[in-house]
Amino acid sequence: MRTKISKxxxxxxxxxxxxxxxxxxxxxxxxxxxxxxxxxxxxxxNAEIVIVNTCGFIDNAKQESIDTILHYARExxxxxxxxxxxxGCLSERYKPALEKEIKGVDNFxxxxxxxxxxxxxxADYKHELIGERLMTTPRHFAYMKISxxxxxxCSFCAIPLMRGQHVSKPIEELVxxxxxxxxxxxxxxxxxAQDSTFYGLDLYKERRLHKLMEQLAAVEGIEWxxxxxxxxxxxxxxxxxxxxxxxxxxxxxxxxLQHASDNMLKSMRRGITREKTxxxxxxxxxxxxxxxxxxxxxxxxxxxxxxxxxxxxxxLEEMRFDRAGVFTYSHEENTHAYTLKxxxxxxxxxxxxxxxMQVQQQIxxxxxxxxxxxxxxxxxxxxxxxxxxxxxxxxxxxxxNEVLVEAQHNYVRIGDxxxxxxxxxxxxxxxxxxx
Ligand code: SF4
Numbered sequence: 184m185r186t187k188i189s190k191x192x193x194x195x196x197x198x199x200x201x202x203x204x205x206x207x208x209x210x211x212x213x214x215x216x217x218x219x220x221x222x223x224x225x226x227x228x229n230a231e232i233v234i235v236n237t238c239g240f241i242d243n244a245k246q247e248s249i250d251t252i253l254h255y256a257r258e259x260x261x262x263x264x265x266x267x268x269x270x271g272c273l274s275e276r277y278k279p280a281l282e283k284e285i286k287g288v289d290n291f292x293x294x295x296x297x298x299x300x301x302x303x304x305x306a307d308y309k310h311e312l313i314g315e316r317l318m319t320t321p322r323h324f325a326y327m328k329i330s331x332x333x334x335x336x337c338s339f340c341a342i343p344l345m346r347g348q349h350v351s352k353p354i355e356e357l358v359x360x361x362x363x364x365x366x367x368x369x370x371x372x373x374x375x376a377q378d379s380t381f382y383g384l385d386l387y388k389e390r391r392l393h394k395l396m397e398q399l400a401a402v403e404g405i406e407w408x409x410x411x412x413x414x415x416x417x418x419x420x421x422x423x424x425x426x427x428x429x430x431x432x433x434x435x436x437x438x439x440l441q442h443a444s445d446n447m448l449k450s451m452r453r454g455i456t457r458e459k460t461x462x463x464x465x466x467x468x469x470x471x472x473x474x475x476x477x478x479x480x481x482x483x484x485x486x487x488x489x490x491x492x493x494x495x496x497x498x499l500e501e502m503r504f505d506r507a508g509v510f511t512y513s514h515e516e517n518t519h520a521y522t523l524k525x526x527x528x529x530x531x532x533x534x535x536x537x538x539x540m541q542v543q544q545q546i547x548x549x550x551x552x553x554x555x556x557x558x559x560x561x562x563x564x565x566x567x568x569x570x571x572x573x574x575x576x577x578x579x580x581x582x583x584n585e586v587l588v589e590a591q592h593n594y595v596r597i598g599d600x601x602x603x604x605x606x607x608x609x610x611x612x613x614x615x616x617x618x
Pocket of ligand 1: 333334335336337340341342343377378414
């Protein structure tokens with residue numbers, strides 16, 4: 184007797200927030216696919232089940248997550264989807280309130296509930312899939328989450344509330360994951376965590392990021408290894424030697440500093456001073472000549488005076504970071520800073536952000552002018568209109584500068600490297616030709 188083969192259930196996974204959430208969605212999708220679900224990422228096609236992986240970091244991100252949930256709740260009302268599931272940081276942080284206030288959601292899960300979420304869909308969590316995931320980034324680059332959670336006391340940050348304490352993944356597991364990714368065509372591996380420099384302290388009782396970098400860089404096929412989310416206080420200098428000595432480790436470091444006024448750094452509980460920060464950045468530049476330093480700052484933190492702001496402006500002018508982003512302070516419940524008065528008004532926050540970004544734009548423009556006439560190894564991510572768009576080793580996807588090459592007169596393969604001679608430069612983009 185012929186058995187009726189049921190069509191695989193269609194699942195659409197929607198990811199909000201940071202690259203760590205991207206990895207979580209990819210792992211979830213890998214598990215669903217292994218359980219014979221037909222899984223897509225942010226598909227416009229109808230799906231029986233929609234899973235929204237939310238962000239709960241700061242106000243704007245929370246609002247975007249709520250709007251996305253409401254959008255799919257309306258789709259469900261219209262009968263376009265059968266089941267709506269919400270997971271990720273916002274759900275971890277506000278589950279009771281969300282359950283009360285938002286109708287139409289079948290289940291809310293936290294950030295550590297993957298096996299439970301799968302069980303709810305009648306699927307099993309497959310341990311043998313560790314290191315496997317369904318990629319959502321272009322095949323040639325991948326994020327690698329080396330740990331979960333954070334032990335730092337930063338006063339403004341709600342992440343430890345949503346992600347828990349710091350838990351490093353064993354080196355063997357990460358090397359296995361890198362081999363699987365390289366076999367699938369990954370050439371650029373981007374190491375991410377809440378605090379990548381804390382790596383190993385829990386598991387090996389010592390910092391082991393340098394050892395991890397060495398082993399991942401040795402994986403065949405990995406042509407670029409990039410480090411994000413370093414923490415300034417207790418910074419493991421040994422990673423700089425590995426970065427300098429290992430050709431396929433990008434001379435690039437993302438190290439959020441958040442502020443430069445000692446008054447603010449103390450209140451933010453960052454465990455470092457302006458002087459120590461300057462000496463650290465100088466050491467990083469001495470030990471890794473030509474390194475690109477990316478950082479981020481928060482403006483408008485409780486108690487921030489014009490004098491504090493001026494200190495940060497002068498610091499930015501003095502340190503000339505290759506890449507810098509600025510966020511306005513968001514008053515987050517249950518964080519230490521929430522006990523302080525959010526006394527900098529939105530207009531002042533925005534004015535200070537604009538002033539900081541104006542300084543950074545001028546620095547970035549000047550830094551890029553010096554690149555004209557040089558030849559850079561560029562990894563091409565996509566074709567956009569008449570241009571191939573790629574990045575140098577000094578640029579991470581989605582956050583840093585891009586290199587534009589006219590498609591009419593140059594040919595490069597997406598997902599491949601090419602040597603590009605830089606012919607002109609803007610504040611955040613470079614233009615060039617193949618050589
Ligand atoms: S290092 Fe600080 S800012 Fe970063 S996730 Fe941890 S607590 Fe938050």
